[in-house]
Amino acid sequence: xxxxxxxxxxxxxxxxxxxxxxxxxxxxxxxxxxxxxxxxxxxxxxxxxxxxxxxxxxxxxxxxxxxxxxxxxxxxxxxxxxxxxxxxxxxxxxxxxxxxxxxxxxxxxxxxxxxxxxxxxxxxxxxxxxxxxxxxxxxxxxxxxxxxxxxxxxxxxxxxxxxxxxxxxxxxxxxxxxxxxxxxxxxxxxxxxxxxxxxxxxxxxxxxxxxxxxxxxxxxxxxxxx
Amino acid sequence: xxxxxxxxxxxxxxxxxxxxxxxxxxxxxxxxxxxxxxxxxxxxxxxxxxxxxxxxxxxxxxxx
Numbered sequence: 001x002x003x004x005x006x007x008x009x010x011x012x013x014x015x016x017x018x019x020x021x022x023x024x025x026x027x028x029x030x031x032x033x034x035x036x037x038x039x040x041x042x043x044x045x046x047x048x049x050x051x052x053x054x055x056x057x058x059x060x061x062x063x064x065x066x067x068x069x070x071x072x073x074x075x076x077x078x079x080x081x082x083x084x085x086x087x088x089x090x091x092x093x094x095x096x097x098x099x100x101x102x103x104x105x106x107x108x109x110x111x112x113x114x115x116x117x118x119x120x121x122x123x124x125x126x127x128x129x130x131x132x133x134x135x136x137x138x139x140x141x142x143x144x145x146x147x148x149x150x151x152x153x154x155x156x157x158x159x160x161x162x163x164x165x166x167x168x169x170x171x172x173x174x175x176x177x178x179x180x181x182x183x184x185x186x187x188x189x190x191x192x193x194x195x196x197x198x199x200x201x202x203x204x205x206x207x208x209x210x211x212x213x214x215x216x217x218x219x220x221x222x223x224x225x226x
Numbered sequence: 227x228x229x230x231x232x233x234x235x236x237x238x239x240x241x242x243x244x245x246x247x248x249x250x251x252x253x254x255x256x257x258x259x260x261x262x263x264x265x266x267x268x269x270x271x272x273x274x275x276x277x278x279x280x281x282x283x284x285x286x287x288x289x290x
Contacts, residue, residue, distance in 0.1 A: 031233070035233050046247075050251060061259075065259060083276075180288075185289045
């Protein structure tokens with residue numbers, strides 16, 4: 001049977017009376033007010049105050065950052081103008097830098113120079129090997145320059161290719177070759193060298209010159225981007 | 227009475243949690259830079275001087 005509130009309300013009268021007494025207590029009033037105040041502040045703080053303050057602080061930070069970036073850009077533009085004038089004044093000597101540190105590994109040119117040194121000094125080359133080296137620099141091997149620029153400016157670092165050269169000659173000749181290699185324009189460092197008596201050409205001992213075998217391990221440097 | 231006190235404590239801790247959360251979010255907003263990484267890379271300082279002595283020394287070195 002459905003509940004009729006007009007006729008059967010009296011059944012719940014005592015419950016309403018107890019709630020009325022409970023609500024009428026001043027302590028309950030105070031607690032309820034405090035609880036709802038804290039909850040309301042929390043709710044409005046999260047959904048209204050936080051986004052507003054965040055937007056204000058973000059915009060202020062953006063203004064400060066943009067001012068700093070603008071100042072740094074102006075400084076950089078000044079420096080670039082200075083660099084351009086320095087570059088123009090040093091334009092005739094800058095190609096030497098490219099010869100010393102080329103933008104590709106250019107191993108063949110380095111090998112050619114070592115062979116020429118050996119020929120000039122009168123030594124014979126019995127073997128010459130090179131570790132694997134890229135023929136093109138990374139910048140040149142990237143087909144789309146726009147995509148490369150979008151990724152930002154590349155860091156340019158010096159890399160090296162290892163060469164191994166076996167030479168034969170007298171001590172004076174081999175010493176001269178090492179000096180020439182160290183002092184040539186192309187930057188090459190000697191990682192290790194090993195001098196042994198050349199057992200194959202013992203006949204020359206009779207003429208007073210001791211034939212030696214030199215095994216050189218060299219690092220040939222070039223510039224590449226990371 | 228006990229029930230009221232518990233509810234009040236829950237409300238107070240909720241308020242404190244939300245307050246601290248908001249504070250840390252705002253601190254994070256203030257500390258985080260708005261400059262994009264490529265722009266930071268572009269504005270790095272540049273030295274405009276070219277070492278002419280070094281290039282002259284390179285010029286003096288022989289090639290074979």
